[in-house]
Amino acid sequence: MLAEKYSSEIESILAKYPDDRKRSAVLPLMYLAQCEYGSVTLEAMIEIADLLDIDVTQVASLIGFYTLLWDRPGGKYRIQICTDLPCALQGAEEFAHQLCEKLGIQLGGTTPDGMISVEGVMCLAACNGAPMFQVQGPDGIQYHERQTVESALALIDELRKRDDSG
Amino acid sequence: MADHILLRHRDIPDLDQLEVYLEHGGFEAFKQAVTGMTPQEVIDVVKASGLRGRGGAGFPAGVKWGFLAPGVFPRYVVANADESEPGTFKDREILERNPYQFLEGVAICSYAAQANTAYVYCRGEFWDLAHELEHKIDALHEAGLLGEGIFSTDYSLKIHIHLGAGAYICGEETALLDSMEGKLGQPRLRPPFPAAQGLFAKPTVVNNVETLTNLPPILNRGADWYRSIGTEKSAGPKVFCLSGCVARPGNYELPLGTPFRQLIFEHGGGIPGGRSIKAILPAGASAPLLPATDEVLDTPMDYESVPKIGSQLGSASIIVIDETVNIAWLVHKTTRFFEHESCGKCTPCREGTYWMHHLLQRIERGEADLEDIDLLEAVARGMQGKCLCALGEFAIMPVISGIQHFRADFEARVRNGR
Numbered sequence: 001m002l003a004e005k006y007s008s009e010i011e012s013i014l015a016k017y018p019d020d021r022k023r024s025a026v027l028p029l030m031y032l033a034q035c036e037y038g039s040v041t042l043e044a045m046i047e048i049a050d051l052l053d054i055d056v057t058q059v060a061s062l063i064g065f066y067t068l069l070w071d072r073p074g075g076k077y078r079i080q081i082c083t084d085l086p087c088a089l090q091g092a093e094e095f096a097h098q099l100c101e102k103l104g105i106q107l108g109g110t111t112p113d114g115m116i117s118v119e120g121v122m123c124l125a126a127c128n129g130a131p132m133f134q135v136q137g138p139d140g141i142q143y144h145e146r147q148t149v150e151s152a153l154a155l156i157d158e159l160r161k162r163d164d165s166g
Numbered sequence: 167m168a169d170h171i172l173l174r175h176r177d178i179p180d181l182d183q184l185e186v187y188l189e190h191g192g193f194e195a196f197k198q199a200v201t202g203m204t205p206q207e208v209i210d211v212v213k214a215s216g217l218r219g220r221g222g223a224g225f226p227a228g229v230k231w232g233f234l235a236p237g238v239f240p241r242y243v244v245a246n247a248d249e250s251e252p253g254t255f256k257d258r259e260i261l262e263r264n265p266y267q268f269l270e271g272v273a274i275c276s277y278a279a280q281a282n283t284a285y286v287y288c289r290g291e292f293w294d295l296a297h298e299l300e301h302k303i304d305a306l307h308e309a310g311l312l313g314e315g316i317f318s319t320d321y322s323l324k325i326h327i328h329l330g331a332g333a334y335i336c337g338e339e340t341a342l343l344d345s346m347e348g349k350l351g352q353p354r355l356r357p358p359f360p361a362a363q364g365l366f367a368k369p370t371v372v373n374n375v376e377t378l379t380n381l382p383p384i385l386n387r388g389a390d391w392y393r394s395i396g397t398e399k400s401a402g403p404k405v406f407c408l409s410g411c412v413a414r415p416g417n418y419e420l421p422l423g424t425p426f427r428q429l430i431f432e433h434g435g436g437i438p439g440g441r442s443i444k445a446i447l448p449a450g451a452s453a454p455l456l457p458a459t460d461e462v463l464d465t466p467m468d469y470e471s472v473p474k475i476g477s478q479l480g481s482a483s484i485i486v487i488d489e490t491v492n493i494a495w496l497v498h499k500t501t502r503f504f505e506h507e508s509c510g511k512c513t514p515c516r517e518g519t520y521w522m523h524h525l526l527q528r529i530e531r532g533e534a535d536l537e538d539i540d541l542l543e544a545v546a547r548g549m550q551g552k553c554l555c556a557l558g559e560f561a562i563m564p565v566i567s568g569i570q571h572f573r574a575d576f577e578a579r580v581r582n583g584r
C-alpha cells in the first residue's frame with residue numbers, strides 16, 4: 001500500500017491544493033505508484049481513486065493520455081530517444097537505429113533481461129544537445145545530452161550494475 | 167548582447183545560488199513592489215514596458231493582468247513551464263541556470279494579480295529540474311522571501327511545483343488548467359477566459375516562464391529602459407532557440423527585431439559543410455515554413471514583421487533546414503508530431519491529423535500517386551478554421567506551406583520512392 005509507505009510524501013502532495021480540490025494530486029500520486037511498482041497497477045489506481053474520492057476510471061483514463069504513465073511494465077529503465085524534427089536533423093534517427101542494433105532489439109522493444117527498453121519520443125526541449133535521450137526509471141527521469149552510441153552503451157552498463165548492487 | 171538580461175547566468179557564475187542572486191540585486195524589484203507600490207502600479211509599469219507574452223501568442227502581459235475579474239478571490243498565477251514545441255529549449259535553460267530571476271518574476275506577477283498561491287506547471291520530463299526548483303522555493307521560504315507577511319507587510323505568497331506527465335497540448339493554457347485539476351489535459355471552450363474563470367474556476371493569470379523572467383529587470387530599470395530595446399511594437403530582449411542544420415545550435419538572447427540572417431549566420435555560425443540554406447521554420451513546428459530567400463533572411467524577428475512574410479514568430483524557435491533535406495520528409499515529421507499530440511477532443515483535428523499522417527507515410531514510402539499530394543492539401547484545407555484550439559491550425563501550416571513552396575520535393579518522393 002502506498003498510503004503506509006509514503007504517508008508523508010502523500011501529505012505534502014495533498015497540501016499543495018485546496019482541500020476540496022484533491023483531484024489535482026492525481027498525477028503526482030500516479031508517479032509515486034509508478035516509481036514504486038514500475039507501472040501504475042490496478043491496485044494502485046484503486047487506492048489513488050479512494051484517496052482522492054474519484055472514480056477508478058477517472059484515474060485509468062489518464063494513462064492513455066499522458067505519455068509518461070504506463071499501465072504495464074516495460075524495461076526497468078526506459079531509454080527515450082528524441083527523434084523529433086530538430087534532433088533528426090542532427091542525426092538522432094541514425095543514433096537510435098545504431099543503439100538498437102547494438103542491443104539487438106527493435107525501436108520500441110525491450111532487452112531479454114527486461115532491463116532496458118528503447119523508444120523514440122517527441123521533442124524533449126534539449127534540441128541543441130542532440131543526439132539526446134531521457135532515462136525513465138525507478139528514480140524518476142534524467143536527461144543525457146550530446147550522446148554517442150558508446151556513451152549510451154556505457155550508461156546502460158552502469159544502469160545494469162546499479163541494479164545488481166541495489 | 168554583452169550583458170544578458172534574461173540569460174544573466176552566462177555573465178554571473180553561480181547565479182542559481184540564492185546568496186549570489188541576492189548579491190546581484192535579487193529580490194529588490196519584488197521588495198520595491200510589495201513595500202512601495204500598489205498592485206495596480208505594478209500592472210501599469212508592465213503595461214508601459216510593452217512586454218508581450220513569450221509563450222507564442224505575443225499578447226501584452228500587463229493588459230492580460232488587467233482582465234482579472236474585479237473583486238473575485240482567491241486568484242491564482244500559473245507559470246507555464248510545459249515547453250514542448252519542437253525546437254524550443256529556452257525555458258529549460260532559464261529554469262536550470264537562472265531559477266531565482268524566474269521565481270522573482272512569479273512573485274511580482276502574483277503580487278500584481280493579488281494572488282497568494284502560484285503554481286509552476288512543469289512538463290513531466292522536467293522531473294529533475296522540478297525537484298531542484300522545489301529546493302529553491304524552500305530556500306526562499308527560509309530567507310523570508312516567500313510565506314506569510316513578506317517584508318513585514320500583510321502580503322503572503324506560496325509557490326508550488328506541479329509536474330505534468332507528457333502531453334504537448336497541456337502547454338495550451340486551458341488544457342494546462344484542466345490537467346492541473348487532475349483531468350485529461352484538453353482545451354476548454356472559451357469564454358470564459360482564465361482571467362475570469364481559470365484554475366479551480368477562479369481568476370487566473372497564465373504566463374510563460376520567459377515572460378515572467380522579464381519582470382524583475384523591468385521593475386528595476388523602468389519601462390522606458392525596456393522599451394529602448396527591440397522595436398516599437400515588439401519591445402525587449404528575446405531568447406531565440408536556434409536548432410537544426412546549423413553550426414552552433416543554442417539559445418541566443420537578442421533584441422526583438424534582429425534579422426534571421428544575423429541569428430543564423432553571425433551567432434549560429436551558418437550551415438556546416440559548405441551547404442546552402444533551403445528553408446526556415448521560425449516557430450518550431452507550429453507556423454508556416456519559409457523558403458530562405460534574401461527577403462526572408464533580412465526580415466526582423468519580431469511579432470509584426472514575420473507575419474508580413476507569411477509566418478509567425480511564435481515562441482521564436484528557429485529550425486534551420488539545409489539543401490539536403492526533402493521537405494516531404496520534414497512535413498511527415500511535423501505531421502507525425504501533431505497526430506501524436508492531438509488531444510482528440512474535436513473531430514477535424516483528430517481525424518485530419520490522422521489522415522494527413524497516413525497520406526504522408528504513403529508519400530514517404532513511395533507508394534503514393536501524384537493525386538495524393540492534392541488530397542493531402544485538400545485534407546489540410548478542410549481542417550482550416552474548424553478546430554477547437556490552435557493545435558489543429560498549427561498542424562496544417564507546414565503541410566500547406568510545404569506543398570506551396572516545395573511541391574517538387576513531394577513529387578520527387580512520389581516518382582522515385584525512397
Ligand SMILES: Cc1cc2nc3c(=O)[nH]c(=O)nc-3n(C[C@H](O)[C@H](O)[C@H](O)COP(=O)(O)O)c2cc1C
Nearest residue numbers: 219220221246248249250337338339373374377556
Ligand atoms: C498547442 C499549444 C501549445 C502551447 N504550448 C505552450 C508552452 O509549452 N509554453 C507556453 O508558455 N505557452 C504555450 N502555449 C501558449 C499558451 O496557451 C499561453 O498563450 C501562454 O502560456 C500564455 O503566456 P504568455 O502570454 O506569457 O505567452 C501553447 C499554445 C498552444 C495552442
Ligand code: SF4
Nearest residue numbers: 510511512515555558
Ligand atoms: S484542435 Fe486538436 S488538440 Fe485542439 S482541441 Fe481539437 S483535437 Fe484537441
Ligand code: FES
Nearest residue numbers: 082087124126127
Ligand atoms: S527535437 Fe529533440 S529535444 Fe527537441
